Amino acid sequence: xxxxxxxxxxxxxxxxxxxxxxxxxxxxxxxxxxxxxxxxxxxxxxxxxxxxxxxxxxxxxxxxxxxxxxxxxxxxxxxxxxxxxxxxxxxxxxxxxxxxxxxxxxxxxxxxxxxxxxxxxxxxxxxxxxxxxxxxxxxxxxxxxxxxxxxxxxxxxxxxxxxxxxxxxxxxxxxxxxxxxxxxxxxxxxxxxxxxxxxxxxxxxxxxxxxxxxxxxxxxxxxxxxxxxxxxxxxxxxxxxxxxxxxxxxxxxxxxxxxxxxxxxxxxxxxxxxxxxxxxxxxxxxxxxxxxxxxxxxxxxxxxxxxxxxxxxxxxxxxxxxxxxxxxxxxxxxxxxxxxxxxxxxxxxxxxxxxxxxxxxxxxxxxxxxxxxxxxxxxxxxxxxxxxxxxxxxxxxxxxxxxxxxxxxxxxxxxxxxxxxxxxxxxxxxxxxxxxxxxxxxxxxxxxxxxxxxxxxxxxxxxxxxxxxxxxxxxxxxxxxxxxxxxxxxxxxxxxxxxxxxxxxxxxxxxxxxxxx
Numbered sequence: 001x002x003x004x005x006x007x008x009x010x011x012x013x014x015x016x017x018x019x020x021x022x023x024x025x026x027x028x029x030x031x032x033x034x035x036x037x038x039x040x041x042x043x044x045x046x047x048x049x050x051x052x053x054x055x056x057x058x059x060x061x062x063x064x065x066x067x068x069x070x071x072x073x074x075x076x077x078x079x080x081x082x083x084x085x086x087x088x089x090x091x092x093x094x095x096x097x098x099x100x101x102x103x104x105x106x107x108x109x110x111x112x113x114x115x116x117x118x119x120x121x122x123x124x125x126x127x128x129x130x131x132x133x134x135x136x137x138x139x140x141x142x143x144x145x146x147x148x149x150x151x152x153x154x155x156x157x158x159x160x161x162x163x164x165x166x167x168x169x170x171x172x173x174x175x176x177x178x179x180x181x182x183x184x185x186x187x188x189x190x191x192x193x194x195x196x197x198x199x200x201x202x203x204x205x206x207x208x209x210x211x212x213x214x215x216x217x218x219x220x221x222x223x224x225x226x227x228x229x230x231x232x233x234x235x236x237x238x239x240x241x242x243x244x245x246x247x248x249x250x251x252x253x254x255x256x257x258x259x260x261x262x263x264x265x266x267x268x269x270x271x272x273x274x275x276x277x278x279x280x281x282x283x284x285x286x287x288x289x290x291x292x293x294x295x296x297x298x299x300x301x302x303x304x305x306x307x308x309x310x311x312x313x314x315x316x317x318x319x320x321x322x323x324x325x326x327x328x329x330x331x332x333x334x335x336x337x338x339x340x341x342x343x344x345x346x347x348x349x350x351x352x353x354x355x356x357x358x359x360x361x362x363x364x365x366x367x368x369x370x371x372x373x374x375x376x377x378x379x380x381x382x383x384x385x386x387x388x389x390x391x392x393x394x395x396x397x398x399x400x401x402x403x404x405x406x407x408x409x410x411x412x413x414x415x416x417x418x419x420x421x422x423x424x425x426x427x428x429x430x431x432x433x434x435x436x437x438x439x440x441x442x443x444x445x446x447x448x449x450x451x452x453x454x455x456x457x458x459x460x461x462x463x464x465x466x467x468x469x470x471x472x473x474x475x476x477x478x479x480x481x482x483x484x485x486x487x488x489x490x491x492x493x494x495x496x497x498x499x500x501x502x503x504x505x506x507x508x509x510x511x512x513x514x515x516x517x
Contacts (some may be wrong), residue, residue: 004031004044015280021058022065023113027051030107049164050100053080053087056162061155065105066114070122073098074136074143077127079155081141085163085259088252089141091134098124160318163260170322173257173264176247177222177238186227188419193217193225196368196509212325219323223267223314224367231422235264266317268360269367271374273336274298274306282319285311288340289359295319299326308332310339312374329378339377343370345389346511352393352503353430365423366508373515389514393504399437401429406443408432410453418468424460427505431496432456434504439495451480455488462493463502464510465517 005028012024034047057076058065060083068076077097081089088094098120105117129135137143163169181190187203195201197220206214222234230237239261246254271288278284278295285296288310296319300306311328313321331339346369347362354361363370402408408429415425432452443449458471472482492498501514 004041004048008048018055018059021055022051026108026111026113029111030104033107034103046096047100049086050097051104052164053084053097054101054104056080056084057155060158066108066116068119070119070126073101073119073123074127074147075155077123078137078141078143079157083158083161085161085263086253086256088255089134089137091128091132093252094134095124095128098127158318160266160316161259161263163256163263166260169257169260172250173261174218174222176242177234178218180238180241181221181234189225189227190221192228192419192421193221196225196512197221197371215323216327219314220367220371223264223322224269224371226365226422228419228421235261235267239265263316264322267314267322269312269363269370270296270315271310271312271363271370272296274300274309274311277306288336289343289363297321299324308336310336310374310377312371329375331377335377339373343373346373346515349389349503349506350511352396353398353506366511369508369511369515372512376516390499390501390503393502396504398430398504399433401433403429405432405436406449407436407452407456410449411456414453414457420468421507421509423507424509427507428456428460431460431492431505435492435496439491447480450478451475451484451488454480454485455492458485458489459492459496459498460505463498463500463505464507465500465513466507466509 008024008027008031012018012027018024030051031044031048035044039047054065054076057063057079061079063072063076077087077089077094080087087097102117102120102124105114105120108114109117127135127137136147190203191201194204194217197217198204204214204217222238224233226233227237239258242261243258246258250257272285273288275284275286275293281297281300282295283298283300283306284293285298286293296313296315298311298321308330309328310331311326313323313326315321346366347357347359350362350366351357354365357365403412411428411432412425414420415428420428435456441452443452454471454475457468460466461468461471471485475482475485496502496504501510506514
């Protein structure tokens with residue numbers, strides 16, 4: 001159990017600026033007084049959380065605790081419910097908040113730190129109905145228009161929501177997600193993610209000698225990997241699940257957990273260089289792809305030489321990292337330019353089938369490729385090896401995909417049987433649709449449809465250098481002449497002018513094979 005007094009001491013030690021909101025001695029003495037009155041350790045933690053709500057509000061606005069009026073506390077509650085994920089805007093939550101703050105104001109007046117201690121009590125009378133209802137606030141948490149219309153001091157919202165005891169909540173959610181995605185129904189996804197991340201087609205196993213590898217895998221699985229059936233990232237899938245099926249043992253804390261999951265959906269994989277330290281662990285960093293500058297909070301101290309470091313991390317919207325470690329490589333400026341040029345070629349190649357893709361979309365769709373290319377750039381000889389890109393298709397205009405087409409339906413069924421990714425299934429349907437638009441064919445039996453389906457699969461495996469199935473033996477098993485499949489495969493290849501790693505039908509697996517073959 002965390003000692004509440006150590007928690008308060010650490011807060012003020014890490015940032016002495018909190019003394020301008022509420023002096024350390026008053027915060028410490030108030031909690032000790034609450035303990036003397038019989039509050040348990042858990043209750044003290046809840047009481048301190050209410051005080052922190054007020055401190056966060058005052059710390060981000062121009063208000064001082066002793067000067068706040070009844071109306072100011074109403075605006076404070078409105079601001080907290082928008083900006084603090086843990087704040088409960090209901091009768092019980094507001095009642096508890098105002099009760100604690102009322103006692104705090106009384107304590108501060110006794111210490112002669114403030115002159116008026118009635119504002120919270122007046123606010124209680126205005127907001128808490130005798131029938132147990134919360135007055136004034138609308139169902140969506142907003143205030144009536146007349147309140148905002150006559151305000152002279154509008155407090156801006158924070159760029160990202162604040163969460164109390166963030167580290168503990170992140171640990172809780174991480175354990176939840178690993179347990180959820182560790183279920184047997186996700187075994188194929190875990191194996192596929194392991195193959196993309198480690199190059200091993202097997203379940204990832206925890207290595208006590210290198211625990212960071214297991215942690216890095218789950219970081220990739222949750223924030224980068226796209227699930228086979230839905231093309232969702234793990235974090236997006238789990239958010240929708242947990243929003244509808246919260247764990248009852250967390251009770252009201254589920255509100256904060258769900259809101260934190262929503263914030264985690266905005267986490268992005270970022271590759272960057274460190275330009276300079278700003279203050280208190282915040283660094284000015286340059287996005288490796290776009291060149292834009294942003295401030296990030298990094299676990300780096302003065303002993304680390306940040307020159308020539310290329311870093312890769314998952315970053316919250318507010319600039320904090322999801323992990324307490326930073327992955328990086330040492331790379332000289334010339335190597336940095338070579339790597340950027342190489343990735344720019346991959347982006348141009350990817351844009352043939354995805355013409356609107358920018359750097360952000362490219363990284364989101366190909367996270368394993370980006371991670372591997374950045375990691376390999378740290379090897380002394382990798383960037384010196386030339387990489388040959390096949391000629392891109394110019395002015396490619398994909399044909400419309402008709403999902404009701406019989407071959408598309410067969411490909412869909414094979415996609416499920418072979419456990420293909422969403423992108424692979426999309427590419428197969430597109431390849432058939434492009435071929436059919438150029439050379440319509442007539443099929444008079446299910447066997448005809450099956451032959452064309454196997455011919456498409458055969459071509460797709462050839463151009464992406466991936467293994468999905470043995471086409472010829474399978475054809476013989478279902479009593480189809482494999483020579484007929486081979487001939488139609490040649491027809492498709494000739495009509496579409498297919499070549500290895502064809503840019504029209506490339507997947508991330510294909511791009512990785514192209515990069516490292």
